[in-house]
Amino acid sequence: MAFIPRSFNKLWPKFIVILICIIVLFGLLLLPLTWSNLKHVFTSDNKNYSLVYSVFHEQFDEIYLSSPEGDSPPRLLAQIGRFTSHSITLGNGIYKNKITYIAVPTKSNKSTLLGTLWTLDLTTGERTALATDADPTSSPQWLDDGDTLLYKRVKINHQELITINLESRIKNIIFSESFAKSGYGTNFGGVYPVGQDTTNNIIFAKLTSSGTDVLAVDRITKDTTNLFHASNEFARDFSLSPGKTQLSYLVAMEKFERLNYQTVIYNLSSKKLTTYTSDSYEQFSPKWVPRTDLLSIGQINMKNRSGAVILFSEKFLEELPPPKRGFDVPISWSRDGRYLSIKNYSGTSGLQPGSSSLMIIDRSLGTRTLLESASETTIVGWWSND
Amino acid sequence: MTRTFLTKLRVSIFFILSLVFSCTVFGFLSHWDIENTSACAFGVYRPATYEGAEDRTLYTTAIEAASTNRLFPTDNRFSLDILEQGDRYSRTTTGGHIPATLIKAIAWIETRMTMATKSTMWSGVGDSTISFDCGHGIMQVTSGMTTPLGVDNQPSDTQALTATHFAYNIARGVKILGSKWNNAPESAPIMGTDTNSSPEIIENWYYATWAYNGFTGAGSSSSNHPLDPMFPWPRTPYLCNGSQSHNQFPYQELVWGCIKNPPSVSGSTLWDSIPASLPDLNNPNVRSALAPSNFFAPYTNMDLITPKPSHAESISSPAENQIQVIVGSPIFSASDRTQTIRINNPAATMWVDVPVKNFGTGLSTWRAKSDSGFLQLSPPTGIAVGSDYECNSSLCAKNSLRIEVNPTLLPGSYSTGTVTIWSPNATTDPIKIQINVLADFELTFPGSSKKD
Numbered sequence: 001m002a003f004i005p006r007s008f009n010k011l012w013p014k015f016i017v018i019l020i021c022i023i024v025l026f027g028l029l030l031l032p033l034t035w036s037n038l039k040h041v042f043t044s045d046n047k048n049y050s051l052v053y054s055v056f057h058e059q060f061d062e063i064y065l066s067s068p069e070g071d072s073p074p075r076l077l078a079q080i081g082r083f084t085s086h087s088i089t090l091g092n093g094i095y096k097n098k099i100t101y102i103a104v105p106t107k108s109n110k111s112t113l114l115g116t117l118w119t120l121d122l123t124t125g126e127r128t129a130l131a132t133d134a135d136p137t138s139s140p141q142w143l144d145d146g147d148t149l150l151y152k153r154v155k156i157n158h159q160e161l162i163t164i165n166l167e168s169r170i171k172n173i174i175f176s177e178s179f180a181k182s183g184y185g186t187n188f189g190g191v192y193p194v195g196q197d198t199t200n201n202i203i204f205a206k207l208t209s210s211g212t213d214v215l216a217v218d219r220i221t222k223d224t225t226n227l228f229h230a231s232n233e234f235a236r237d238f239s240l241s242p243g244k245t246q247l248s249y250l251v252a253m254e255k256f257e258r259l260n261y262q263t264v265i266y267n268l269s270s271k272k273l274t275t276y277t278s279d280s281y282e283q284f285s286p287k288w289v290p291r292t293d294l295l296s297i298g299q300i301n302m303k304n305r306s307g308a309v310i311l312f313s314e315k316f317l318e319e320l321p322p323p324k325r326g327f328d329v330p331i332s333w334s335r336d337g338r339y340l341s342i343k344n345y346s347g348t349s350g351l352q353p354g355s356s357s358l359m360i361i362d363r364s365l366g367t368r369t370l371l372e373s374a375s376e377t378t379i380v381g382w383w384s385n386d
Numbered sequence: 387m388t389r390t391f392l393t394k395l396r397v398s399i400f401f402i403l404s405l406v407f408s409c410t411v412f413g414f415l416s417h418w419d420i421e422n423t424s425a426c427a428f429g430v431y432r433p434a435t436y437e438g439a440e441d442r443t444l445y446t447t448a449i450e451a452a453s454t455n456r457l458f459p460t461d462n463r464f465s466l467d468i469l470e471q472g473d474r475y476s477r478t479t480t481g482g483h484i485p486a487t488l489i490k491a492i493a494w495i496e497t498r499m500t501m502a503t504k505s506t507m508w509s510g511v512g513d514s515t516i517s518f519d520c521g522h523g524i525m526q527v528t529s530g531m532t533t534p535l536g537v538d539n540q541p542s543d544t545q546a547l548t549a550t551h552f553a554y555n556i557a558r559g560v561k562i563l564g565s566k567w568n569n570a571p572e573s574a575p576i577m578g579t580d581t582n583s584s585p586e587i588i589e590n591w592y593y594a595t596w597a598y599n600g601f602t603g604a605g606s607s608s609s610n611h612p613l614d615p616m617f618p619w620p621r622t623p624y625l626c627n628g629s630q631s632h633n634q635f636p637y638q639e640l641v642w643g644c645i646k647n648p649p650s651v652s653g654s655t656l657w658d659s660i661p662a663s664l665p666d667l668n669n670p671n672v673r674s675a676l677a678p679s680n681f682f683a684p685y686t687n688m689d690l691i692t693p694k695p696s697h698a699e700s701i702s703s704p705a706e707n708q709i710q711v712i713v714g715s716p717i718f719s720a721s722d723r724t725q726t727i728r729i730n731n732p733a734a735t736m737w738v739d740v741p742v743k744n745f746g747t748g749l750s751t752w753r754a755k756s757d758s759g760f761l762q763l764s765p766p767t768g769i770a771v772g773s774d775y776e777c778n779s780s781l782c783a784k785n786s787l788r789i790e791v792n793p794t795l796l797p798g799s800y801s802t803g804t805v806t807i808w809s810p811n812a813t814t815d816p817i818k819i820q821i822n823v824l825a826d827f828e829l830t831f832p833g834s835s836k837k838d
Contacts, residue, residue, distance in 0.1 A: 113608060137607075154607045188604065188682070189603070190609075211678055211679075232677075232679070259669070347620075353620035
């Protein structure tokens with residue numbers, strides 16, 4: 001105490017007051033900058049998430065479970081035999097510990113156009129066949145928080161959307177239309193299931209020679225409503241926001257005398273279409289971040305030469321940790337918004353994508369973890385059995 | 387009470403019986419439907435065929451010969467049609483050829499360039515590959531193979547040759563590919579409007595290759611449209627090494643992937659790599675041509691310039707002696723000795739095996755038919771291997787026709803029938819075998835045999 005000047009003892013309360021004032025002032029200055037960020041900082045739900053994905057082999061697919069850190073080897077959950085060279089078609093997400101997929105039977109003496117709709121319980125390994133008439137080119141969709149599945153059935157040019165209740169096994173054809181065009185002498189057009197809106201209507205895209213329309217069908221009355229015309233061309237990669245009020249998708253737009261995919265968002269309430277304009281030369285696979293109004297988009301940014309995934313909303317823009325080379329395509333978010341599974345492509349564009357690797361981005365730590373690069377993989381989603 | 391109970395019981399029994407009957411009928415119909423679906427030209431039989439050596443030399447040589455119409459140039463069923471070229475409004479016939487590498491890549495995608503099922507040994511005889519949609523053999527020929535097209539609802543000679551003999555199968559597949567090319571401009575778009583749509587350029591075969599698997603549009607079943615949202619985007623090009631799923635690509639991209647990445651067999655690639663170009667899907671003109679509004683016959687707005695850089699393949703035509711090995715000079719033979727079959731039990735199955743030989747060279751497709759319903763033939767068609775072909779399996783030596791008697795169809799206790807065996811690709815005359823059947827048992831229902 002002897003070396004502290006006496007005057008300090010008198011002045012220290014003033015110092016403290018001044019210091020507090022500076023901190024408060026600094027905080028107030030930063031507040032507008034951080035507000036929008038704070039709104040979107042995820043709160044971990046303290047669950048242990050694992051990524052579920054499939055690996056292609058010529059005669060079968062394997063379902064794996066991997067920790068997001070990749071610190072231990074992925075665990076093999078199941079091996080699914082099916083028709084040679086035709087991978088299973090996985091539904092997105094895991095509900096009630098189950099995944100869903102469509103597989104063309106190993107010794108299909110009918111057609112590769114007819115698949116079997118399955119569920120696989122990740123805890124027990126039990127597989128349940130639900131239908132044998134599913135179109136294997138169309139992913140099954142979970143409805144009603146995992147109580148129901150939606151799948152597509154094709155009979156030559158006749159296409160149907162069918163729901164099946166997992167418990168009662170009751171099937172319901174909710175939409176049916178023939179796409180045969182007399183005089184056209186060809187096959188064109190069909191439906192692509194999208195999801196379920198706030199009133200439990202099924203949303204789907206319909207492709208015809210006029211382009212892509214988005215429709216909603218009432219599951220009880222089966223009345224169909226044309227929601228909007230998405231494009232005169234091919235619209236793809238539809239994704240419903242967590243609040244089911246916005247629908248994002250890709251359409252090709254001209255940029256630098258080239259046609260590349262760009263993201264469009266349709267607000268189902270206000271019926272407003274917004275094109276996401278950015279420095280992106282090309283965009284990929286828009287996916288909504290759970291529990292937020294953020295949209296994650298894969299992109300190739302010509303300005304800063306980045307292939308990083310961007311997160312964006314009206315007032316927010318964030319770039320996820322960029323790849324060393326190539327570009328990232330977002331696939332699936334963990335429910336707390338911490339982990340994003342991506343496909344990294346080593347190439348320079350969608351047309352020349354190079355080779356792909358399955359990776360995980362930890363938004364909390366800003367890290368990228370490689371899971372698989374040698375084989376063709378398909379991501380199912382994130383699972384937690386805590 | 388008792389009467390009510392009995393009434394209820396009757397109603398219940400009637401209901402149960404109705405249910406059983408309905409289920410039986412429904413089950414029968416379902417079964418019939420499945421059987422019908424998988425019938426194809428040969429019904430339940432799988433014709434026997436010869437599988438060449440693992441190095442596929444026999445097949446690649448046959449493909450090279452077929453690409454320039456040198457396999458069966460005078461046989462209209464198997465010869466390559468004259469190919470057309472030019473723009474939509476001034477099409478001319480020039481002859482031309484199909485790039486052999488394109489055909490090899492198609493054969494690899496279809497069957498890994500194999501003629502027989504997986505269980506068949508290399509250089510052996512086994513069941514011909516038949517797919518769920520009646521695709522037969524190496525080239526998975528479907529056109530003309532879905533129903534029997536011969537007399538009396540039997541397969542035709544053309545169908546037998548396509549199903550059993552690799553050279554005819556390849557020639558037929560090449561002919562079909564050529565016809566897909568010639569469908570333009572009447573019912574198919576033209577690729578290569580800036581290169582006079584020359585068939586020598588591999589890239590100009592984009593639409594014909596698409597059509598070989600079905601010129602199907604986006605959204606339809608088994609779509610091959612490159613912009614169909616069912617295919618992932620971006621998608622790593624097909625590497626043709628078994629590491630990627632077929633259903634992630636349009637058919638023509640699978641073939642293009644194999645042209646660029648030739649598969650290896652026993653350490654050597656089956657053909658030289660050609661980095662064939664696909665249409666530039668980011669090009670506004672290409673995109674416009676492939677737009678939903680344009681996908682209808684005659685596809686006028688889908689015509690496109692040749693994808694660049696383009697690649698013309700020089701002709702690699704095999705020597706005449708190599709073609710002679712493929713086509714061969716089969717001399718088909720079977721014993722015409724009269725056969726007598728005795729049956730002393732109506733439940734017994736009796737048969738006689740007739741060896742079928744090829745004393746010449748190459749492969750002899752053979753066929754057999756019976757003039758009597760009680761004589762059943764198995765297999766109704768097969769292959770006899772010539773002495774110049776290596777044959778490892780025991781089936782080569784034991785190649786025979788089984789003539790089996792169905793006792794329930796015998797018209798009398800002494801019945802006679804004739805089985806005719808012939809070869810559609812050998813010059814030998816048909817061989818007739820008389821079959822005498824002596825039934826030594828009592829049968830009581832009309833039309834069956836009776837003891838003398």
